[in-house]
Amino acid sequence: MKLNINGTEHAFDGDPEMPLLWFVRDVLGLKGTKFGCGAAQCGACTMHVDGVAIRSCITPASSIEGQEVTTIEGISGKVADAVRAAWVELDVPQCGYCQSGQIMTAVELLTDNPNPSDTDVTAAMDGNLCRCNTYHRIQAGVQKAAQIMGGE
Numbered sequence: 001m002k003l004n005i006n007g008t009e010h011a012f013d014g015d016p017e018m019p020l021l022w023f024v025r026d027v028l029g030l031k032g033t034k035f036g037c038g039a040a041q042c043g044a045c046t047m048h049v050d051g052v053a054i055r056s057c058i059t060p061a062s063s064i065e066g067q068e069v070t071t072i073e074g075i076s077g078k079v080a081d082a083v084r085a086a087w088v089e090l091d092v093p094q095c096g097y098c099q100s101g102q103i104m105t106a107v108e109l110l111t112d113n114p115n116p117s118d119t120d121v122t123a124a125m126d127g128n129l130c131r132c133n134t135y136h137r138i139q140a141g142v143q144k145a146a147q148i149m150g151g152e
């Protein structure tokens, strides 16, 4: 099968049930996406498939054939740039382990809704857990990114 990751096609003839997360981290060596729970509970493994945030730890590699996968290494454009800038400005991460998943979810939210309310942000980010309890800075980071986008 052929898997499109960050705009590049990769041939893969391994186990079609291999989780996408394994393919990206272990076969391609892209380590920005993290393994947390392995059970769709924490959001550490969030990637985009055709722009939609998914849990790559429970997504078989074969199920994304013909679709475009974007990982934290591959996100680009106005929304991604604004989120990165906001994360740096507000110093959002603590240990950082959950943050690529947080950013992928934030980018999806702000792509769909460039001007979210605090309630919208809380609802969208709800499934991304953070052991370091950076939730207040994540909330502020998403709003800062919205401001940056609006200010352009």
Ligand code: FES
Pocket: 034, 035, 036, 037, 038, 039, 040, 041, 042, 043, 044, 045, 046, 055, 056, 057, 058
């Ligand atoms: S590692 Fe996939 S949701 Fe936790």
Ligand code: FES
Pocket: 093, 094, 095, 096, 097, 098, 099, 129, 130, 131, 132, 133, 134
């Ligand atoms: S920053 Fe440490 S788990 Fe979120």
